[in-house]
Amino acid sequence: MDNPAPRPPTDAPILELRQVDKRFLGTHALKQVDLAFRQGEIHAIVGENGAGKSTLIKILTGAHVRSAGTILWQGREVALASPLDAISLGINAVHQEVVLCSHLTVAANIFLGDERTNAGLLRDRAMVAEAQRLLDDLGFDLRADAVLGDLAIGQQQLVATARAAARGVKFLIFDEPTAYLTRQDTDKLFRLIRRLNGEGVTIVYISHRMEEIFQLADRVSVLRDGQKVATHVVAETNERELIRDMVARTIEEVHYKEAIPAGDVLLEVTGLSGPGFRDVSLTVRRGEVVGLYGLVGAGRSEFVQCLFGRTKRSAGQVKLRGEPVTIHHESDAIARGIALVPESRRDQGLCLNMGVGFNLNLPVFGRISPTGLVDTGAERRGAAKQIADLRIVAASAGVPAATLSGGNQQKIVVGKWLNHGAELFIFDEPTVGVDVGTKVEIYKVFASLLKAGAGIILISSYLPEVYDLSDRLHVFSRGTIVASHDAKSAHPETILTEAIGV
Amino acid sequence: MSDISTAAIPAPKRPALKSHRFGFLLNLTLLALLVVLWLALSVSTRSFATFGNFENLLRQDSMWSIMAVGQTFVIITAGIDLSVGAVVGLTSTVIAMLLAGGVPIWASIVITLLIGGLLGAINAFGIVNLRLPPFIMTLATMTALRSFGLLITDGQTIGGLPLKFILFSSHRTLGIPNLFIIVILIAVPCYFLLHRSRWGRYLFAVGSNPEAARLSGVSVNRTIYLAYIVSALLASVVGVLVASRIGIGIATTGQGWELQSIASSVIGGTSLFGAVGTVIGPLLGAMLLTTINNGANLMNVNPFWQGIITGLLIIVIVYFDQLRRRKTR
Numbered sequence: 059m060d061n062p063a064p065r066p067p068t069d070a071p072i073l074e075l076r077q078v079d080k081r082f083l084g085t086h087a088l089k090q091v092d093l094a095f096r097q098g099e100i101h102a103i104v105g106e107n108g109a110g111k112s113t114l115i116k117i118l119t120g121a122h123v124r125s126a127g128t129i130l131w132q133g134r135e136v137a138l139a140s141p142l143d144a145i146s147l148g149i150n151a152v153h154q155e156v157v158l159c160s161h162l163t164v165a166a167n168i169f170l171g172d173e174r175t176n177a178g179l180l181r182d183r184a185m186v187a188e189a190q191r192l193l194d195d196l197g198f199d200l201r202a203d204a205v206l207g208d209l210a211i212g213q214q215q216l217v218a219t220a221r222a223a224a225r226g227v228k229f230l231i232f233d234e235p236t237a238y239l240t241r242q243d244t245d246k247l248f249r250l251i252r253r254l255n256g257e258g259v260t261i262v263y264i265s266h267r268m269e270e271i272f273q274l275a276d277r278v279s280v281l282r283d284g285q286k287v288a289t290h291v292v293a294e295t296n297e298r299e300l301i302r303d304m305v306a307r308t309i310e311e312v313h314y315k316e317a318i319p320a321g322d323v324l325l326e327v328t329g330l331s332g333p334g335f336r337d338v339s340l341t342v343r344r345g346e347v348v349g350l351y352g353l354v355g356a357g358r359s360e361f362v363q364c365l366f367g368r369t370k371r372s373a374g375q376v377k378l379r380g381e382p383v384t385i386h387h388e389s390d391a392i393a394r395g396i397a398l399v400p401e402s403r404r405d406q407g408l409c410l411n412m413g414v415g416f417n418l419n420l421p422v423f424g425r426i427s428p429t430g431l432v433d434t435g436a437e438r439r440g441a442a443k444q445i446a447d448l449r450i451v452a453a454s455a456g457v458p459a460a461t462l463s464g465g466n467q468q469k470i471v472v473g474k475w476l477n478h479g480a481e482l483f484i485f486d487e488p489t490v491g492v493d494v495g496t497k498v499e500i501y502k503v504f505a506s507l508l509k510a511g512a513g514i515i516l517i518s519s520y521l522p523e524v525y526d527l528s529d530r531l532h533v534f535s536r537g538t539i540v541a542s543h544d545a546k547s548a549h550p551e552t553i554l555t556e557a558i559g560v
Numbered sequence: 561m562s563d564i565s566t567a568a569i570p571a572p573k574r575p576a577l578k579s580h581r582f583g584f585l586l587n588l589t590l591l592a593l594l595v596v597l598w599l600a601l602s603v604s605t606r607s608f609a610t611f612g613n614f615e616n617l618l619r620q621d622s623m624w625s626i627m628a629v630g631q632t633f634v635i636i637t638a639g640i641d642l643s644v645g646a647v648v649g650l651t652s653t654v655i656a657m658l659l660a661g662g663v664p665i666w667a668s669i670v671i672t673l674l675i676g677g678l679l680g681a682i683n684a685f686g687i688v689n690l691r692l693p694p695f696i697m698t699l700a701t702m703t704a705l706r707s708f709g710l711l712i713t714d715g716q717t718i719g720g721l722p723l724k725f726i727l728f729s730s731h732r733t734l735g736i737p738n739l740f741i742i743v744i745l746i747a748v749p750c751y752f753l754l755h756r757s758r759w760g761r762y763l764f765a766v767g768s769n770p771e772a773a774r775l776s777g778v779s780v781n782r783t784i785y786l787a788y789i790v791s792a793l794l795a796s797v798v799g800v801l802v803a804s805r806i807g808i809g810i811a812t813t814g815q816g817w818e819l820q821s822i823a824s825s826v827i828g829g830t831s832l833f834g835a836v837g838t839v840i841g842p843l844l845g846a847m848l849l850t851t852i853n854n855g856a857n858l859m860n861v862n863p864f865w866q867g868i869i870t871g872l873l874i875i876v877i878v879y880f881d882q883l884r885r886r887k888t889r
Contacts, residue, residue, distance in 0.1 A: 121775065142777045157775055159768035161835035162761075170765055171776035173758040180756050 070133065072097040072260050073118070073149075073229060078127030080113050080284075087113040089284040090127070095229070100251070100261040102271040102292070105281035106304055106521060111264050114281070115233050118262070119151045120144035145171075148228030152235050156214040158221070160207030165189035167206050168221045192220055197246050212239045219247060223254060230254060231262040236270065237355060248274060266353055268297045268558055280304055298551070301558075305521055305550045318345045318505070320529065323380065324513040325482055327365070330374030334360030335537045338374070340530075342482065342513040347504065349528030350517045352557050356534040358517050362484055366398050367391045378482070392421065397475030399468070401487040407471040408459045415441035415455030417470050421478040444473035448503060465499030472503050476510075483507060484515045489523060501527065525550055535559040583838060586829040586877075590844040594851060601855045608858055615737050619729070619805070621850040622739040623648075623798050627817060628824035628842035629750050630794030633787045635825055636754075638767045638834025639694035641788060643683060644795040644821055646705035648814030651676050651799025653709045656718035656809020665725050669800055676796020679705065680789035687788070688781045702818065709811030718809035729804040739801055743843070746794065751839045759786055767834030823870055824849055831881050848873075 071094035080088040088110045095101050105111050116122040117129075120141045129138050131147055138144060158167045165186040174181045174188070189202035198216045206214055215235060222230055232251070236244045251274065255261050263275055271278055272292060279289040280303040288303050321344030330338045335357035342348045350358040363369050365376065367385035376383055378394055385391050391398070400406035408417055418441045419426065426436040441455045448469045452462055459470055468488060475483065485504075489497045504514060504527065518524040524531055525546070533541040533556045541548075541556045602609035627644050634641040651672050658668035679701070686697035731738050754760035762783045765773040770780050798817075803809055826832060827848060828841025849870060856866050 119775070141775045145777045157769065157772045159765045159772050159835070161768040162764055166761060166764075170761070170773070171778045173761060175758055178757055179752065180758060180761060182756075 069096050071095055071130070072132055074130040075117075076128045076130065078117065078129065079125050080110075080117060080122065081125045087284050088117070088124075091281075091284075091286045093279060093286055093289075095260055095262060096277075098255070098258050098260055099276045100255055100263055100274050102263045102265065102275035102278040103281060104264075104266065104268075104271065104278060104300055104304060106519065109281040109304075110284040111281055112233070113284075115151055115153075115231055115262075115264065118144070118229075118231060119149060145225075148226060149231070150222040150225065150227040150229070151231040151233065152215070152218045152222055154234040154237055156211065156218050158206055158214060158218060160205075160214075162206060163202070164193070164200060164204050164206055164209075164217050165202040167217060168192070168202075168224050170221075172225055189220075189224075192224055196220055196223070196250050212243055215239060216243060216247065219250060223250065227254075227259055229260045229262070231264070233264045234266070235263075236265065236267065266558065268300065271300075272297075282306065297555070301551050301554050305554055318508045320344065320346045321511060324378070325515075326377040326380075328375045328377075330361070330364065330371055330376065332360065332364035332371045333369050335364070335534075337538055340532055340539070340542075342515060344481075344511045344513050345508045346529045347508070347514045347516055347527050349524035349531040350515065350534060351519075351521060351524045351531060351553060352534030354519065356557065357537040358534045359486065360537075361534075362398070362486065362515070362517060365391075366396060366484065392478070392480075395479055395481040396484065397472075397478070397480035397482070398484045399471050399475075399486065399488060408467060410460040411458050413456045414445070414450065414452045414459055414462070414470060417459050418444050418455075418474050418477055421474055440477050444470075444477055447476070448473050448506065463499075465497075465503075468500050469503055472507065476507075481511070482513050482515070484517070486517045487519065488516070489518070489520065497523075521550055521554060525553065533557050583829050583836070583841070586880075587838070587840060587844060590828065590841075590848060594844065594848055597848070597851050597855065601851070601858065605855075605858045608855065613854070613858070615732070617850060617854050618737050618740040620854065621847050622737075622743045623802060623805075624817070624820050624824055624846040624850060625743050625843050626746055626794050626798050626801075627821035628828065628846045629747060629839055630791035631818075631821040632825045632828070632830050632837045632839070632842045633750075633754065633763060633790045634694070635822070635830045635832060636763045636767045636834060636837045637784055637787045638832075639687065639784070639787060640698065640822070640832075641683065641791045642695065642698040642818050643679070643701040643705060644791060645814040645817035645819075646702040646709070647676060647679050647792050647795035648799045648802060648817055649811055650679075650705045650709040651796040652803040652813045653713055653718060653809040653811045655800050655803050656721060657712070659722060659725060659803075660718050660720045660809075665722065672800055673793060673796050676799065677789050677793045679796070680792025681785060683792065684785040684788040688784050706811070706815075713809070713811050715811065719807075721803065721807055721809075725804055726807040729801060739805070742797070742801060746797065747839055747843060750790075753790075754837075754839055759783070763787055764835050767836075820846075820849065823874055827873055827877055829877070829881075832878070833881075836881075 074094040075091055078088060078091045091110075091114070103111055103114070113122065117124050117138070120138050120143045123139050129136055136143070136147065144150070159170065162170070163186070165182075168189045169185050174185050186202045193200050193202055198220060200209070200213060200216065206217060209217070219235065235247060239247060251261055251263070263271070265271060275292045277289060278292050278295065278300065280287045280300060282304060287306070290299070323341055324344050325342040327341070328339045338361050340348060350361070352358045360369070364371050365385070367387045367390050376385065383394060385394070409420070415437065419437050422440065423432060426433045426440065438455070444450065445452065445455060450462075450466050450469045450473065452466065459467060462470070472483065488500050507514060516524060516527060529545050531543045531545075531553065532539045533553055535557055536559060540559065541553070543553065598608075607613055627648070631641055631644060654675060655668050655672040658671060659665065663671070683698055683701055686692045686700070687694050690697075729739055733741055754763065762773065762778050763786070765776070765778055766780050766783045773783070774780050798814070802813055806813070824845035825837070825842040826845070828838070828843070828845030830837035830841060852869055853866055856863060
């Protein structure tokens with residue numbers, strides 16, 4: 059794409075990635091990334107969820123080792139093979155999820171791995187005093203002798219920042235640092251970032267909040283599908299351009315979707331409110347995919363958790379097949395034919411070491427063992443039916459679920475709920491971390507569900523997916539639906555703009 | 561779910577130091593419980609509040625105390641050491657064989673303690689390098705070491721230990737039984753190691769969040785080695801003391817003591833989930849169990865009750881630990 063012109067030598071990069079590549083089992087997380095960070099700049103990185111931002115940070119901090127490519131630090135090639143390598147170069151990160159020890163005090167966390175000692179003994183009082191000075195100096199209203207786990211997550215985030223500032227850092231990465239912060243804490247953080255930057259620290263700032271990037275950064279790079287697509291000078295770009303870079307499509311990504319006529323109304327939600335979301339109304343018909351798009355923390359998952367009976371609603375009504383229902387508990391939802399297909403199917407959806415047939419029958423063992431003994435005939439028939447209907451590719455119903463491909467595992471999760479008689483399927487990020495072939499398989503599962511008269515709610519942070527698959531798309535932002543669109547009636551850029559809420 | 565944890569988070573300012581207080585309160589409660597038990601036993605039996613019995617209590621207590629402190633080091637890293645009882649048995653046999661073979665006392669002790677440290681390193685090797693779960697690795701060494709002791713002694717009792725060695729455990733210095741002096745000589749450096757040195761800090765860090773420790777440049781592996789070596793080393797100290805106390809070497813000595821040490825540690829407030837524990841806690845826990853034991857004997861209570869009382873104590877204390885965890889998470 060549009061690589062920036064060769065830079066004059068005065069812009070010597072402090073850290074440079076050349077053709078850096080990272081593969082995990084089944085996924086290609088970073089693809090030949092070239093990226094140069096200039097000494098003393100604030101460099102923002104944007105991209106949709108799954109674009110490779112987290113992997114990039116992990117490589118820069120030595121938590122993961124790249125599969126290929128070279129990394130130059132001040133012009134010299136470095137290994138960067140362990141966290142210690144990164145720390146000793148002066149590279150540090152403040153992670154989105156706080157990676158600290160919740161049992162230790164704030165001061166102990168700030169000095170972890172770099173304790174002040176006197177003749178082998180910890181100088182705890184001195185460390186607390188020093189940490190307190192640092193916190194006060196930064197304007198953080200925190201006690202250095204408080205136990206970290208007693209603090210709110212936003213405050214722990216500030217501790218993580220102070221910790222990085224305390225250890226002579228030269229290159230500091232922030233991964234969505236403001237996700238959990240209040241307005242005031244965000245301002246404090248920004249002041250700290252500017253101050254560190256003024257002292258010559260190079261800052262990498264990762265965020266999906268556009269206004270923060272325009273407030274803070276000098277340059278911004280866009281990642282999409284593991285590739286770097288562009289680097290812009292912030293003063294010479296705008297939100298529209300960045301969003302276009304983030305969602306731009308290539309041809310092979312067009313998603314498979316069959317036209318299926320919609321049937322009668324399966325689910326009708328009116329004015330539902332609960333913890334983390336408010337006033338959500340939507341309808342799902344048989345044969346329809348309703349997409350919920352939004353950034354992490356926008357309230358989609360909170361809404362679904364409530365719909366599934368995991369949290370209590372505070373207002374609103376839910377009608378299932380035309381009848382008002384109250385779902386107190388997950389088992390109510392399951393009994394009424396709602397199935398939740400979790401994001402992490404390996405951890406939450408399957409008993410991986412058990413057989414395909416066992417997994418397919420897991421929700422119905424109560425029904426097929428009326429005497430207490432399992433009716434093995436019914437077990438076999440149930441499994442055989444789902445294996446045939448969903449075209450699950452397995453040597454036999456006895457092989458462990460772990461041995462199947464990602465797509466076939468997803469089919470087992472769907473199959474066990476079909477076996478149970480579910481009609482409304484909620485998919486939470488069904489294609490996270492799966493390769494293109496598996497994605498197509500999963501979309502085929504959608505099609506067969508819809509043909510059988512089921513309705514689907516699809517939660518995805520991956521815009522192209524919800525965009526292509528949804529018959530109706532609701533955009534979540536800050537806890538509620540901010541916009542609704544019929545299939546492909548709005549431009550993806552509009553949708554992303556709505557979700558970001560600029 | 562992908563983003564359930566991002567619901568609005570309240571931001572309390574300047575929070576109270578809840579976590580510190582719990583451990584302190586627990587220790588205070590244990591101490592109060594001990595005093596109540598002692599008073600009750602003094603009133604209800606004529607023999608409890610005698611000098612001889614108190615001395616006996618301290619001697620009994622010293623074995624379990626030392627093991628419980630070592631066990632605590634391991635549990636703080638969220639591990640478990642089931643092999644300590646077997647280490648006691650094996651090392652008490654080894655030192656008896658060395659002494660009976662004419663090796664000088666000081667040399668026998670040094671060799672035995674070295675073997676103890678080595679056994680801890682073997683546990684750590686399995687856990688760190690072979691990535692075995694601590695429960696499995698130490699269960700395996702427990703079984704193997706016990707049999708090894710029987711193998712080298714052919715199941716026989718080793719006698720003929722020098723009198724000077726045997727008398728050590730029954731003598732006292734400045735009016736305090738020697739065995740209890742050893743407890744103090746061990747507890748003090750252990751206190752400094754655990755609470756005042758960076759290595760102790762790393763034990764807590766590894767038990768709390770090994771990934772955070774790793775990303776801070778802490779060597780998680782070395783820290784785990786430290787924990788298991790300390791535990792086995794202290795168990796071998798107990799092996800030496802027990803050989804002196806009973807005056808012979810028997811390979812089956814210390815059977816079930818691993819559970820006593822875990823119970824003492826847990827009763828003393830060590831969390832089996834890691835990152836919570838002190839040196840004083842297991843000392844109090846061991847003293848409580850010893851007192852229950854001793855009191856039950858004096859009161860002619862059916863000895864089978866002792867296990868039931870210990871079990872109930874563990875359930876109550878771990879339940880409170882669970883409650884605390886649920887609140888802080």
